[in-house]
Amino acid sequence: MEIKAIDIHVHPPTAEYLTSMGKYLEATAKYFGRKIEAKTPDEIAEEFRQLQIKAVILAWDAETNTGLPPFKNDSVAKMAKDHPDVFFAFASVDPWKKERAIKELERAVKDLGMVGVKFMQAGQGFYPNDRQFYPMWEKCVELKVPVLFHCGTTGLAAGTPGGMGIRLDYVRPIYIDHLAADFPELTIICAHPAWPWVAEAIAIAIHKANVYVDLSGWSPKYFPQELVQEVNSRIQDKALFGTDYPFITPQRWLADFEKAPYKPEVRQKVLLLNAKKVLKL
Numbered sequence: 001m002e003i004k005a006i007d008i009h010v011h012p013p014t015a016e017y018l019t020s021m022g023k024y025l026e027a028t029a030k031y032f033g034r035k036i037e038a039k040t041p042d043e044i045a046e047e048f049r050q051l052q053i054k055a056v057i058l059a060w061d062a063e064t065n066t067g068l069p070p071f072k073n074d075s076v077a078k079m080a081k082d083h084p085d086v087f088f089a090f091a092s093v094d095p096w097k098k099e100r101a102i103k104e105l106e107r108a109v110k111d112l113g114m115v116g117v118k119f120m121q122a123g124q125g126f127y128p129n130d131r132q133f134y135p136m137w138e139k140c141v142e143l144k145v146p147v148l149f150h151c152g153t154t155g156l157a158a159g160t161p162g163g164m165g166i167r168l169d170y171v172r173p174i175y176i177d178h179l180a181a182d183f184p185e186l187t188i189i190c191a192h193p194a195w196p197w198v199a200e201a202i203a204i205a206i207h208k209a210n211v212y213v214d215l216s217g218w219s220p221k222y223f224p225q226e227l228v229q230e231v232n233s234r235i236q237d238k239a240l241f242g243t244d245y246p247f248i249t250p251q252r253w254l255a256d257f258e259k260a261p262y263k264p265e266v267r268q269k270v271l272l273l274n275a276k277k278v279l280k281l
Helices: 015-032 041-051 073-082 095-110 132-144 161-165 174-182 200-206 223-230 250-259 264-278
Strands: 003-010 052-056 087-091 116-119 148-149 188-191 211-214
Touching: 003 041, 003 250, 003 264, 015 052, 041 073, 041 250, 052 073, 073 087, 073 095, 087 095, 095 116, 095 132, 132 161, 132 174, 174 188, 174 200, 174 211, 188 200, 200 211, 200 223, 250 264
Parallel strands: 003 052, 052 087, 087 116, 116 148, 148 188, 188 211
Antiparallel strands: none
């Protein structure tokens, strides 16, 4: 299959994933204006295959902070194994599980063949620059896997009283800057446009060679002007196509990206070339 793009940020809406979202699913779907229905791994794979898009599919473990069951690494890894032409798999580990989490990450990469790891600090309730978690980042450097961190506001529990306890301070990009400085060999992806800290994330991507940004979770037609300007110029080699599927579909994201004022050479970098570099393809 000829690949036209790599979507760096995909949540496979299997029944297991929807269960792992638990009490947050309804509010998150409402925030995005989407009704989320369960699909089989084969159905999801075929959807991306028809679009000629490879997808980075993400596991999810926030059990300590939320009490919800994980969307297991084994399940996501199996999807990638069953559909290697379409999927790459990123692991998730609960940082509060400390040594168990580090061992699980090592198992996910070495035994399951997963090629990166995703953290959602607001859902998992932790600061990435907290030094008690530094052994995790040391292990990521050792395993040579990229790390994807949520940055900016979240649809998780959005619009509910107290945000169901979800705190936005955890997802400020500046904490990622601390990590990038302390672990220069660690490839870091700041997920989403990082609003309301857009400029902060851009500054970090410009300053730290090991930091990238993904453009998921927003339609390109809503991107702040400073993000459009910088993707077209100073961070054109650091920006990655991502949807946040199933909350935003590739069809919608790509249609809106096509209408936006990006240079042709920048489009190719964002949709494909930059992700190839990050994933070492």
